[in-house]
Amino acid sequence: MALRIPCPTCGERAIDEWVHGEIINVPAEITDPDRRDLDRGYFHNNTEGVVEEAWFHLYGCRRWISLRRDTRTDTFL
């Protein structure tokens, strides 16, 4: 789906201008430092629902912004 991402400086822009950034959340239950490093490197929440994520407006204002998106419908909240 052609996502359009709402930029607070530039307005709504097509996804081609953006870089997606995942906000890494290693679960607190993982306490061993090595396991935490492993989780940070490879594992993902991959949430089916609302996620908080970062987007970098590479071909626009070149700022990172934080947005909430529902991954089931690709709508921004």
Add this chain to the structure above:
Amino acid sequence: MNEFWEAKVRLQWAELGESYDVVIIGGGGHGLATAYNLAVHHGITNVAVIEKDYIGGGNSGRNTAVIRSNYGKPEPVRFYQRSVELYRQLESETERWVMHDERGLWWLAHTEAGRRQERARAEINRAFGADTTFVEPEEIERGIPGINMDANGEFPITGGSFHAGGATARHDRVNWAFAEGAMRAGVTIVQGVTVEGLMMDGDRVVGVRTDRGNVAAGTVVGAVGGHATTIASMAGVRLPIRTHPLQAFVTNHYERTFDAIVASNDLGFYLSQTARGEILGGSHIDPQPSYSRRSGHDFMSEISRRVIALFPFMGRLRVLRQWTGICDMSPDYSPIMGLTPAPGFLITTGWGTWGFKAIPASGEAMAQLIATGATPELIEPFSIDRFANDRTLADRGSSGTH
């Protein structure tokens, strides 16, 4: 699937019982092939396959139906080559026509680096049993009808590889062949049943909770596409998976034979002609992780431009349909199969954009694992442990393509 086809392929639906030796979540190709192999080759018939929607309705019915083994590392080449061989036998094995058509796949390079990569691909393929040769641009021009060798100057073809084992099959028929064979051998397959959770005994998975009641199981297999993370999290298992949409399309009927299967990393697409004459194509995954199956015009306009640069005659064709599947992408572009940290819970996932071609080999290996309790040597490299053990299988042969 309508009633005509149900009669034609003789599917016999059963009611979901209360207890099975093996419960497989997900009635796609991988789940059905695992059930088929358990029942037919290992005599384990007390098996249920639980499908939320209809069998083969997820990625098993949305892929671009290419079978190949021209990967870039020894372990995947061996594994997918086993699948290429099992696909060759599938029609005699299941006594069902799956429209298997081995016509060869051309992988194009457009740069000097790409040319070197195709040389390396051919070498490693031959070393591990796949039939791939490096080809010069002249051979490509002779072999692929209607190709524009300089792609309007944008992507001139510098070489490529020809994979003789490259094939296509009708994906629905593959699903039905496995489903019917499994049903005949006594497997219960249910549609329209949603798994809501897993029954746990401490760490151990002992069954599934569905919207039609609890089902006890000796072994539970997570064989879903797209929602693997959701199912695994019910067992407390974290996966190195991100789910991305992938779009595909077919054109209207092209009245001549276009026999080649063509793929290009640089142009980012792959296409082939279906038995109905349509040109079927797909491209990269969408950049954002998402469970949405909506298709978009940006994909269609970009891929059309690239396809027409390489095949100007396709500019006359019209796009008939486009659709989207959601792909479980692993960090190293290789599947994840086998045991998990939760006892009693097995997984086959990370099938990203290369799942269809692996269906027979993955079904065979997963059934062996369930029947014997020992991970077969063929799929041992694809265990989820590889991330902790620093043995990932990053493979450019699969990245971003079918």
